[in-house]
Amino acid sequence: MPPDHTLTKEWPMAGRPPDSGEGPPDRAKRKRPAEFSPAGRRGDDPITRNLKRVYEQVAAEPIPPDLMKLLDQLGDRNGEDDDV
Amino acid sequence: MSEPRKAPPAPQTQVEIRQALVELMPNLRAFARSLCSNPARADDLVQDALVKALANIERFEPGTNLRAWMFTILRNTYYSDLRKKRREVEDSEGQHAARLADAPNQHGVVDLEDFKVAFSKLNNDHREVLTLVGAFGLPYEEAAEICGCAVGTVKSRVNRARKRLAELLGIDSDGAPLGEEVRSLPQGVIAGSW
Numbered sequence: 001m002p003p004d005h006t007l008t009k010e011w012p013m014a015g016r017p018p019d020s021g022e023g024p025p026d027r028a029k030r031k032r033p034a035e036f037s038p039a040g041r042r043g044d045d046p047i048t049r050n051l052k053r054v055y056e057q058v059a060a061e062p063i064p065p066d067l068m069k070l071l072d073q074l075g076d077r078n079g080e081d082d083d084v
Numbered sequence: 085m086s087e088p089r090k091a092p093p094a095p096q097t098q099v100e101i102r103q104a105l106v107e108l109m110p111n112l113r114a115f116a117r118s119l120c121s122n123p124a125r126a127d128d129l130v131q132d133a134l135v136k137a138l139a140n141i142e143r144f145e146p147g148t149n150l151r152a153w154m155f156t157i158l159r160n161t162y163y164s165d166l167r168k169k170r171r172e173v174e175d176s177e178g179q180h181a182a183r184l185a186d187a188p189n190q191h192g193v194v195d196l197e198d199f200k201v202a203f204s205k206l207n208n209d210h211r212e213v214l215t216l217v218g219a220f221g222l223p224y225e226e227a228a229e230i231c232g233c234a235v236g237t238v239k240s241r242v243n244r245a246r247k248r249l250a251e252l253l254g255i256d257s258d259g260a261p262l263g264e265e266v267r268s269l270p271q272g273v274i275a276g277s278w
Contacts (some may be wrong), residue, residue: 046255047246050199051219057196058117059110064127069107072135 118215133158155230202252210245
């Protein structure tokens with residue numbers, strides 16, 4: 001006896017059994033891109049490695065005296081700003 | 085497997101705040117440089133942000149995340165400046181990148197200078213999330229707080245930025261060189277900026 005492929009509420013696509021295993025093509029099967037893990041979790045890919053190298057270069061530079069002088073003034077200034 | 089870098093203990097006193105700011109300085113300078121490329125301008129940006137932070141230090145709530153507060157001020161300062169002199173900045177950044185542009189190293193090893201050039205071609209949104217999440221290892225949540233957007237937005241920006249950077253460098257996500265057909269793209273295509 002041939003299978004009954006009449007339309008039902010559960011599977012309104014004519015001529016296609018619900019459990020064919022094929023499912024809707026492409027979209028559902030499309031793999032989502034792997035989510036990048038922050039550097040602490042995955043630090044060995046070339047992009048992360050270079051990002052860190054650039055950061056390390058900057059971090060190795062001495063802090064300019066102007067900036068240090070500013071830090072020494074901590075608390076001496078008053079006023080407000082929209083960017084804060 | 086280690087976790088993303090957590091926020092350091094929250095400073096409570098002005099002495100602690102000062103010490104925390106000193107410790108933050110490399111990150112602030114690196115973040116500034118990721119935004120505006122030019123080291124001198126980046127340090128000016130840090131200085132401006134620091135002046136604003138110190139002038140408003142009473143608005144910082146002791147015990148909260150100083151790192152996120154400072155990054156946010158620096159970022160806001162950058163975008164305020166950018167709005168003020170948009171044309172001038174974009175033009176100079178574009179010309180700067182064009183002068184530096186060169187074909188990326190195609191031997192599977194990414195040269196740091198090539199990387200910097202490619203990085204400078206990313207847009208601001210992408211540069212900042214890559215620096216915060218990729219270089220500093222901040223959690224997505226903190227990066228989202230700093231950038232003033234949703235965590236999901238940060239995640240998708242990071243992914244798009246990495247993909248774009250890989251394209252510019254001529255590598256795939258694992259660092260392997262792309263095929264000849266991609267490598268032989270005209271330089272203008274490889275090094276095209278946004």
